[in-house]
Amino acid sequence: MASEWGWDSGEGLLGIDDPAEWDAAYERRENHLGTAAIGLAFNCSLSEASPRIVRATQLPDTEQRAYAFTAAGTAARLNGELTPELYAALREEGHKGLAEYAIDDTLAFVPFRDLPPWLKRRKVITSVRNKLESWWLRSGETIEDAWQTLRRRG
Structure with a gap:
């Protein structure tokens, strides 16, 4: 076998x-x-x-x-x-x-x-962290775009 x-x-x-x-x-x-x-x-x-x-x-x-x-x-x-x-x-x-x-x-x-509860907590924490990182990265892009626009006008 x-x-x-x-x-x-x-x-x-x-x-x-x-x-x-x-x-x-x-x-x-x-x-x-x-x-x-x-x-x-x-x-x-x-x-x-x-x-x-x-x-x-x-x-x-x-x-x-x-x-x-x-x-x-x-x-x-x-x-x-x-x-x-x-x-x-x-x-x-x-x-x-x-x-x-x-x-x-x-x-x-x-x-x-x-x-199970311990994994539910992990899922919530991970989801919140990912959303915050996404917002942070997008805000950086927005600031960079605004800065580029100001530089072109000036």
Whole structure:
């Protein structure tokens, strides 16, 4: 069963669709479990993939943990929701850690009403910050345009 997957190279693991195969590889301490978690996110239901993605977020290999968070972001994109366990893993890692893009994907693809309170706060803060930055940049452009107009007249 393990021979059909390239656990040593990571080859083909994005196509893995059997949670039991992932579990067996986890027990064998195979390589590329984070990569395979992305495959589960693509090919399995959220309820099947979620516990494996959460386990992959705790792997000792930083690169594979990063792939596990990519799997969480992929799950948010594809399902428009995450499980409480995945939200907890994202919160534990934090937005400045490996979970940055997964949290951004979650904020973009999960409806606001379905987000946990900590992510709702983050969404509001991010939205306000982006709006203020936009106004600041536009005001600078307006001032520059006015200055150019005054210089041409003078």
